[in-house]
Amino acid sequence: MNLYELTVHELIEKLDNKEITPEEITRSYIDRINEKEKDIKAFVTITEKDAIEKSKNIDRKISKFAGIPIGIKDNICTKGVRTTCSSKMLENFISPYDATVMDKINAQNMITLGKLNMDEFAMGASTEYSYFGATKNPWNLNKVPGGSSGGSAAAVAADMVPWALSSDTGGSVRQPAALCGVVGLKPTYGLVSRYGLVAFASSLDQIGPITKDVEDCANLLNIIAGYDNKDSTSAKLPQKDYTKNLKNGVKGLKIGVPKEFFGEGINEEVKEKIKNTIELYKELGAEVEECSLDIADEALAVYYIIACAEASSNLGRFDGIRYGYRAKNFENLDELFINSRSEGFGAEVKRRIILGTYVLSSGYYDAYYKKAQKVRTFIKQEFEKLFKKYDVLITPTSPTVAYDIGTRSTNPLEMYLADLCTVSVNIVGLPGISIPCGVDKNGLPIGMQIIGKSFGEETILKVAYLAEQKLEFRNKYKPEYK
Amino acid sequence: MDIKKEEILHIAKLASLKIKEEEIEEYRKNLQDILEFANIINSVDTEYLEETNGTSTNINFLREDEVNNFKDTDQLMKNAPEQENNMFKIPKVIN
Numbered sequence: 001m002n003l004y005e006l007t008v009h010e011l012i013e014k015l016d017n018k019e020i021t022p023e024e025i026t027r028s029y030i031d032r033i034n035e036k037e038k039d040i041k042a043f044v045t046i047t048e049k050d051a052i053e054k055s056k057n058i059d060r061k062i063s064k065f066a067g068i069p070i071g072i073k074d075n076i077c078t079k080g081v082r083t084t085c086s087s088k089m090l091e092n093f094i095s096p097y098d099a100t101v102m103d104k105i106n107a108q109n110m111i112t113l114g115k116l117n118m119d120e121f122a123m124g125a126s127t128e129y130s131y132f133g134a135t136k137n138p139w140n141l142n143k144v145p146g147g148s149s150g151g152s153a154a155a156v157a158a159d160m161v162p163w164a165l166s167s168d169t170g171g172s173v174r175q176p177a178a179l180c181g182v183v184g185l186k187p188t189y190g191l192v193s194r195y196g197l198v199a200f201a202s203s204l205d206q207i208g209p210i211t212k213d214v215e216d217c218a219n220l221l222n223i224i225a226g227y228d229n230k231d232s233t234s235a236k237l238p239q240k241d242y243t244k245n246l247k248n249g250v251k252g253l254k255i256g257v258p259k260e261f262f263g264e265g266i267n268e269e270v271k272e273k274i275k276n277t278i279e280l281y282k283e284l285g286a287e288v289e290e291c292s293l294d295i296a297d298e299a300l301a302v303y304y305i306i307a308c309a310e311a312s313s314n315l316g317r318f319d320g321i322r323y324g325y326r327a328k329n330f331e332n333l334d335e336l337f338i339n340s341r342s343e344g345f346g347a348e349v350k351r352r353i354i355l356g357t358y359v360l361s362s363g364y365y366d367a368y369y370k371k372a373q374k375v376r377t378f379i380k381q382e383f384e385k386l387f388k389k390y391d392v393l394i395t396p397t398s399p400t401v402a403y404d405i406g407t408r409s410t411n412p413l414e415m416y417l418a419d420l421c422t423v424s425v426n427i428v429g430l431p432g433i434s435i436p437c438g439v440d441k442n443g444l445p446i447g448m449q450i451i452g453k454s455f456g457e458e459t460i461l462k463v464a465y466l467a468e469q470k471l472e473f474r475n476k477y478k479p480e481y482k
Numbered sequence: 483m484d485i486k487k488e489e490i491l492h493i494a495k496l497a498s499l500k501i502k503e504e505e506i507e508e509y510r511k512n513l514q515d516i517l518e519f520a521n522i523i524n525s526v527d528t529e530y531l532e533e534t535n536g537t538s539t540n541i542n543f544l545r546e547d548e549v550n551n552f553k554d555t556d557q558l559m560k561n562a563p564e565q566e567n568n569m570f571k572i573p574k575v576i577n
Binding site: 079092093094096097189190202203229232233234235297298300301302304305312316319320321322323324325326330331332333334336337338339341342345350351353354355357358361368370371372373374375376377378380412413416428429 | 489490493494496497498499500501509512513515516517519520521522523524525526528531532533534535536537538539540543545552554557558560561562563564570572573575
């Protein structure tokens with residue numbers, strides 16, 4: 001077996017037994033990247049030289065993760081390595097500081113393999129909106145990998161990185177994880193510091209892991225979770241070990257299954273595979289009940305109003321003066337702003353800035369933005385009602401499996417529907433995890449989403465772990481690169 | 483609901499964006515489609531509901547008011563599209 005095929009916890013076992021060295025692991029991944037990158041296009045920047053150099057001098061006494069490689073989504077600031085957000089605007093931007101999550105990764109003495117492709121400024125659900133070109137789905141190279149963290153999910157699925165750090169504003173970790181057959185977690189809002197994550201929608205953004213299995217997911221969450229005084233939304237909570245309760249099972253656990261998430265618009269095979277997994281939980285002692293959560297369409301509307309409003313404000317900082325793209329031609333300061341922004345941003349980013357500016361503009365603020373924030377309260381209350389009764393909720397992660405590249409990128413509204421099952425979780429700030437639970441008749445992965453209570457990561461991880469052990473997805477199915 | 487071309491141009495101006503003449507119709511139609519879909523929020527009765535701004539549980543996030551100078555100004559300035567004497571260079575704004 002090749003080293004790059006192993007999970008991180010398997011690599012650590014081999015390192016501890018002195019069967020392998022960090023340099024061998026890193027070289028195995030670099031060779032794999034060089035073999036697969038031309039087909040997958042998962043990376044914006046590959047840090048091959050630095051990675052190999054660093055891997056030669058790893059002190060394994062520093063941490064059990066010392067010498068383990070990782071891939072980073074290209075909207076997380078890495079000192080000295082460019083952070084582009086897959087945008088022309090930041091094509092040459094080199095952050096002068098590390099994001100807090102990078103400080104934590106570096107403190108473990110881990111090895112960064114490079115920066116991963118995404119939809120420009122994380123706006124998209126297919127990675128087709130990257131300035132550097134679309135990433136391909138390893139399971140079928142004509143299909144999208146999902147998005148916005150498509151580079152991260154594809155790289156993990158294709159064994160080009162053992163795991164990755166990404167961001168999730170409306171499903172950007174979970175949805176690509178589902179489409180690529182890997183594990184993706186969006187933690188509770190406030191659990192992971194966002195200092196150094198390029199802001200998209202600040203009341204929704206959260207950093208999360210994309211991994212090969214649930215144990216690795218818990219391990220990476222252990223590394224990145226925790227209070228940070230540089231992020232004022234960061235939660236002050238005692239540190240937990242998220243691997244501790246993984247094997248505790250689901251006996252007596254109450255699972256709610258919102259029927260509206262299994263209705264029209266959800267692919268039949270997706271429904272079937274998830275229902276089979278829910279049956280499995282029943283057999284294993286969980287109490288499963290159908291329930292009602294009739295908010296999916298409203299949540300999607302609220303999401304696009306609030307996310308675009310916040311984005312239009314956050315992206316106001318790109319003015320061509322302190323950093324980022326500056327237009328070549330301008331007569332005065334106003335033209336410098338306008339031309340730099342108009343040339344530096346791609347079409348989807350501009351579309352969202354325009355929507356966001358519209359809903360915040362005088363005359364429409366009350367009808368759209370203020371109304372959406374009130375509906376956000378309604379959605380929160382609906383979730384609170386359900387979580388008085390249930391420990392977790394189970395839904396599909398994505399309404400469909402991976403679709404053909406080019407088929408939705410020209411119709412924004414259709415693209416937005418890809419986020420139908422995931423956005424409500426961001427709106428209410430709860431944790432959600434996507435795990436693969438089977439493939440459709442064409443061999444494309446299907447993702448199941450488990451939603452937990454606020455800071456209930458331990459519970460959703462344990463629910464995810466059990467299904468993973470029973471379904472043995474990784475043993476049964478492999479990407480085909482066809 | 484009908485979004486007019488003039489509205490798109492007004493919004494673009496507020497956002498410091500220039501939209502090419504041939505692209506205005508596409509942006510107009512996209513915005514209209516999305517807003518039509520978004521009108522579904524009006525089906526929720528929100529008369530007695532407060533607004534939710536975010537989901538952080540932190541209230542009054544206070545800390546000591548300490549000066550903490552960023553040291554690596556060279557790296558900061560390297561990102562500037564144009565600079566002179568360690569200052570950002572912009573076109574003349576006063577005549």
